[in-house]
Amino acid sequence: xxxxxxxxxxxxxxxxxxxxxxxxxxxxxxxxxxxxxxxxxxxxxxxxxxxxxxxxxxxxxxxxxxxxxxxxxxxxxxxxxxxxxxxxxxxxxxxxxxxxxxxxxxxxxxxxxxxxxxxxxxxxxxxxxxxxxxxxxxxxxxxxxxxxxxxxxxxxxxxxxxxxxxxxxxxxxxxxxxxxxxxxxxxxxxxxxxxxxxxxxxxxxxxxxxxxxxxxxxxxxxxxxxxxxxxxxxxxxxxxxxxxxxxxxxxxxxxxxxxxxxxxxxxxxxxxxxxxxxxxxxxxxxxxxxxxxxxxxxxxxxxxxxxxxxxxxxxxxxxxxxxxxxxxxxxxxxxxxxxxxxxxxxxxxxxxxxxxxxxxxxxxxxxxxxxxxxxxxxxxxxxxxxxxxxxxxxxxxxxxxxxxxxxxxxxxxxxxxxxxxxxxxxxxxxxxxxxxxxxxxxxxxxxxxxxxxxxxxxxxxxxxxxxxxxxxxxxxxxxxxxxxxxxxxxxxxxxxxxxxxxxxxxxxxxxxxxxxxxxxxxxxxxxxxxxxxxxxxxxxxxxxxxxxxxxxxxxxxxxxxxxxxxxxxxx
Numbered sequence: 001x002x003x004x005x006x007x008x009x010x011x012x013x014x015x016x017x018x019x020x021x022x023x024x025x026x027x028x029x030x031x032x033x034x035x036x037x038x039x040x041x042x043x044x045x046x047x048x049x050x051x052x053x054x055x056x057x058x059x060x061x062x063x064x065x066x067x068x069x070x071x072x073x074x075x076x077x078x079x080x081x082x083x084x085x086x087x088x089x090x091x092x093x094x095x096x097x098x099x100x101x102x103x104x105x106x107x108x109x110x111x112x113x114x115x116x117x118x119x120x121x122x123x124x125x126x127x128x129x130x131x132x133x134x135x136x137x138x139x140x141x142x143x144x145x146x147x148x149x150x151x152x153x154x155x156x157x158x159x160x161x162x163x164x165x166x167x168x169x170x171x172x173x174x175x176x177x178x179x180x181x182x183x184x185x186x187x188x189x190x191x192x193x194x195x196x197x198x199x200x201x202x203x204x205x206x207x208x209x210x211x212x213x214x215x216x217x218x219x220x221x222x223x224x225x226x227x228x229x230x231x232x233x234x235x236x237x238x239x240x241x242x243x244x245x246x247x248x249x250x251x252x253x254x255x256x257x258x259x260x261x262x263x264x265x266x267x268x269x270x271x272x273x274x275x276x277x278x279x280x281x282x283x284x285x286x287x288x289x290x291x292x293x294x295x296x297x298x299x300x301x302x303x304x305x306x307x308x309x310x311x312x313x314x315x316x317x318x319x320x321x322x323x324x325x326x327x328x329x330x331x332x333x334x335x336x337x338x339x340x341x342x343x344x345x346x347x348x349x350x351x352x353x354x355x356x357x358x359x360x361x362x363x364x365x366x367x368x369x370x371x372x373x374x375x376x377x378x379x380x381x382x383x384x385x386x387x388x389x390x391x392x393x394x395x396x397x398x399x400x401x402x403x404x405x406x407x408x409x410x411x412x413x414x415x416x417x418x419x420x421x422x423x424x425x426x427x428x429x430x431x432x433x434x435x436x437x438x439x440x441x442x443x444x445x446x447x448x449x450x451x452x453x454x455x456x457x458x459x460x461x462x463x464x465x466x467x468x469x470x471x472x473x474x475x476x477x478x479x480x481x482x483x484x485x486x487x488x489x490x491x492x493x494x495x496x497x498x499x500x501x502x503x504x505x506x507x508x509x510x511x512x513x514x515x516x517x518x519x520x521x522x523x524x525x526x527x528x529x530x531x532x533x534x535x536x537x538x539x540x541x542x543x544x545x546x547x548x549x550x551x552x553x554x555x556x557x558x559x560x561x562x563x564x565x566x567x568x569x570x571x
Contacts, residue, residue: 199298
């Protein structure tokens with residue numbers, strides 16, 4: 001995964017503490033940057049809210065490092081935030097109000113729960129802060145819901161601590177002077193949560209709540225006749241019966257934001273596989289319209305996985321009957337504009353999307369300009385070489401095929417075929433993505449061989465280890481261009497289809513794409529063969545060179561077929 005590649009860790013946890021300070025920027029900075037004192041921690045985002053007087057902080061790292069960093073942050077919040085003086089729009093009960101741990105890479109929820117308990121125990125015992133565990137880390141069912149744990153908020157904490165049923169999981173159970181200042185902290189393990197606010201063209205909190213009740217899982221209290229003033233319907237035990245909302249795994253409430261002068265619906269999407277951002281947005285628009293209101297935009301609080309915006313962008317493109325076979329960033333751009341994520345403030349995907357935050361763009365060949373890439377290739381450095389260029393040539397080839405698919409999808413008179421060509425464009429984009437990744441992978445493979453040759457050879461064991469690493473790196477340097485070959489060859493299906501059924505005005509583009517793909521296959525095979533010369537497993541060498549030659553022959557044959565189609569349409 002991308003996260004592992006950048007952070008270089010086996011297990012990755014995200015931590016998203018919410019502190020009860022959103023106004024004093026100096027205080028916020030001091031608290032947030034505490035986490036960077038721990039080696040291996042990457043601070044991803046600091047998102048303050050003045051109206052809520054609350055800041056969402058996001059960082060990632062290995063489990064033990066995350067726990068150490070979270071402890072320092074909670075400790076510093078305890079020092080700098082005085083809950084006796086805190087006012088804000090958002091529910092809260094402590095200086096560090098919540099501190100959820102989210103499994104990101106190679107770690108289970110069960111493991112995450114154990115780390116949450118370790119953190120809770122340490123915070124309770126060493127900082128003397130009452131700790132409540134919620135969501136997956138809850139030690140009893142009634143504490144799973146954060147709203148239950150936080151009921152009464154800070155103002156009701158003194159009575160809560162005295163209640164036998166609501167004694168903290170860790171830390172003091174009395175409202176002493178220290179607790180009076182710090183409040184309590186809720187620590188959890190949970191799935192990725194998307195904090196999402198939708199803006200309305202109203203100032204009415206009541207009307208915003210009405211829409212929120214339609215959408216959220218908890219729904220609203222059921223009343224006789226469905227009237228707001230109707231008698232509350234109760235169950236046999238005398239408890240109000242709830243009428244559930246449209247979406248599971250969605251929490252929501254309406255509020256007025258003085259800073260913006262509008263009412264918002266504040267949602268928490270606790271399972272994006274159950275309730276997608278775009279579906280919640282669409283239904284909110286629908287229910288707002290029924291009440292004479294209009295959604296004017298929305299905002300994301302903190303960071304969001306790339307998948308959320310990509311899925312949204314594809315959803316809106318489908319509604320427009322437009323091709324989905326465009327670049328990932330263009331898809332996200334559609335999502336941002338449709339959702340109105342830039343209404344209240346600029347939305348920079350490099351600062352708001354987790355994968356882009358973690359991506360080390362500065363060291364990638366594919367992020368160079370065309371001229372810089374050409375100059376880097378022409379330099380005295382042996383890399384990038386023929387393998388990387390072969391991969392890039394293949395990516396350009398299939399990009400042309402994808403272009404023809406997209407042009408065909410939008411061709412006047414072919415409206416009923418947009419989805420057919422969209423499928424081809426999506427295929428093309430996937431091939432292009434793989435080939436672009438292989439541009440850097442081929443150069444990395446060469447560099448690994450060089451690194452292996454630089455290993456010490458001052459003893460028999462060192463020589464043996466060096467030879468082993470050289471052979472390992474050489475095999476990788478064979479398999480990488482072979483992957484270029486197979487990907488480039490397979491991508492030719494796009495060019496053939498577009499030559500046959502695509503927009504006839506662009507048939508030559510499909511032809512040029514096929515020429516590039518054929519060149520990519522042959523060029524990559526040259527790299528396979530030259531690296532095979534230094535590999536000692538001759539059975540492997542024989543097998544892969546035979547497969548490679550077959551791919552070259554098939555690519556040349558397919559190129560001829562595509563060119564015949566192309567020439568038949570332009571002569």
